[in-house]
Amino acid sequence: MDKELFRKLASKIGITSVKILSQAEEYMRLSQVKCVGLGSVTATSKAIVCLELAATSMKFPLDKEYAIKLSGLSSKVYHSNLKAMECMLGLQSNLGLRDLAVQYGCLDAVNVASRILQQYEDSLPAAQQQELDLSKPLFTTAALYTACKCMKIRTDRKLASSSGARKGIFDRLCTQFQKFGQQISHEASSMEEPIKKAQKRQKTLTEMLEMEDDDGNLVTPPKELHIEKTEEEVTKNYEEWKRKILENALKAKAVAS
Structure with missing residues (x-):
């Protein structure tokens, strides 16, 4: 995108700081290489996203509603692209499983999600384990999402999209996690059975x-x-x-x- 046009867009959403503009232009340059394949994205919408990312990184207040309107995208598509670019550019802070669960109201699934990640890592070759970073949003989000499904816990729809990954990639990872989640949930159910039987025996004793x-x-x-x-x-x-x-x-x- 032409630098002059880029600066005009920045001016419209209230960004005049040279430092923020410079950072946004760098994100725009990197996006040409790292953010290929994004759906429903135009040069203008990508520029607006880069400007917001730069403003956010420097804690500059921004009229986000006007930024979305200027991008020409719906709020849902804009936020989806924002999250995706944030992840692809390596700007997203890596929330831990517990923090993510608190954010989306599914704390009961944390232990199962943690075990899913552990078993997934154990199933991989040693060389691949060393290269893998399971703290990345894609893995933590997929593990928590899968744990919730296996435990039949209702979750916010935004949980899946918060990974910043494309739906196909996210779904494939969840499918891999599913077998671990089902096994863990089955083990948990098996452990609960003796407790239920003991409670039943205690009631029978009282009746006797x-x-x-x-x-x-x-x-x-x-x-x-x-x-x-x-x-x-x-x-x-x-x-x-x-x-x-x-x-x-x-x-x-x-x-x-």
């Missing part, structure tokens, strides 16, 4: 403590026996309760005779 008195009426143990206690406490309380029942029964027979 019910007994009949001499008149055939069902006598229920005191309420405190229904409160979760250690096995020793339950046994002790039960024995005491049973002793009192038997004593009362003997007294009743003595009076009757």
Whole structure:
């Protein structure tokens, strides 16, 4: 793009700083090499994105709504291109899994996502592991997104697009992560089964403590026996309760005779 036209666009969105302009022009130059294949992008919209990226990096306030209008793109397409260029130019800050989960409200999926990344790394050849940076947005976002799907946790639609990668690349990585996520979720479910069975057995034990008195009426143990206690406490309380029942029964027979 012509430098004069570039500066006119900058002026329209309130950027006059030589430093910001210089940085935006550098991003524009790099985008010609690193940001090929972006869909629905024009020279004007790319220039506006580069100007916003430069302004953001230098904490310069910008009228973003007007910038989007000037780009000629819809808000959704503009933000998608912004995120993609930010990632391709290496400008996106690498949020950790927990920070990303906090941002999109899915903290319960952090542990599973972390294990997905670990198992994915372990499945790769040693040479490839050394070259791979799993802290990049593409990997952390795909792992968290996959974990949410496997755990049936509803997530913000923007989570997937925050990776900055093209949909095809993101989807392929999620497919690879899916097998790890399903395995981890299955293991978690298997571990929960013994707990559920134990809880069921405890309820059955309490029901078994019910007994009949001499008149055939069902006598229920005191309420405190229904409160979760250690096995020793339950046994002790039960024995005491049973002793009192038997004593009362003997007294009743003595009076009757």
